[in-house]
Amino acid sequence: MSESRLQQLTRRVANEAIQRGWAALRRTGAIAPGTRAAERFGSFGPGSVVGFPPATLYGERQVHIGSETLIGCWVTLAAGYTPDQQTVPPRALVIGDRCVIGLRSGLIAHESIEIDDDVWFGQDVFVTDSNHGFEDLTVPIGHQLGPHQPVVIGAGSWIGHGAVVLPGSRIGRHVVVAAGSVVRGEVPDNAIVGGVPAKVIRIVDESDRGRPEDHPELVALMPQHAYAYGHQRRAARAR
Secondary structure (H helix, E strand, O other): OOOOHHHHHHHHHHHHHHHHHHHHHHHHHOEOOOOHHHHOOOEEOOOOEEOOOOOOEEOHHHEEEOOOOEEOOOOEEEEOOOOOOOOOOOOOEEEOOOOEEOOOOEEEEOOOEEEOOOOEEOOOOEEEOEEEOOOOOOOOHHHOEEEEOOEEEOOOOEEOOOOEEOOOOEEOOOOEEOOOOEEOOEEOOOEEEEOOOOEEEEEOOHHHOOOHHHOHHHHOOOOHHHHHHHHHHHHHHHO
């Protein structure tokens, strides 16, 4: 049965109202400097935002977010096993400047996860510094706690969609982690890694790098901080 003109008009108006209302709710609910929610964090840099709605958010006092960092919606940021845990280190989860954390990602810190500046995540990335144990065959695996092993992700790296970064991972600077990879252990600077478990596919050297001047149509689309970051790195290497 086809809709009448009145029904079509009513649906159109209601849809527009819902779309506008949801957009306004997301803008208003976002965590940004000056909000009470931001003040609950250990530090929350200028220009940063945590999208609304988040997924799980607790232990904010032990979470530190740098400046101009974008954290997407439905992201989990957690420090400790429970919201009322008193033994979490004061800088359990540190996210640097100008980072991007994609939708539905999860960062679960118990002792130390450190994400350096200009690190970008795809969607659905999971990072943790502790996993379950499985040594005791008389105890359900989910009830066994594994050791805490700090995680570091170096500046300028890209972590692809759906990647998992396990406890003890130390990812170097300017690393690409392929989508769906599972990382554990050391990853050298300038590496491209992929697979389960992730292995080094290649190391990128200076001869592989394109110059922004070669692609002027892309430079206009890049955030200024991304262009400046690449320029500063090239200048530093030239010195």
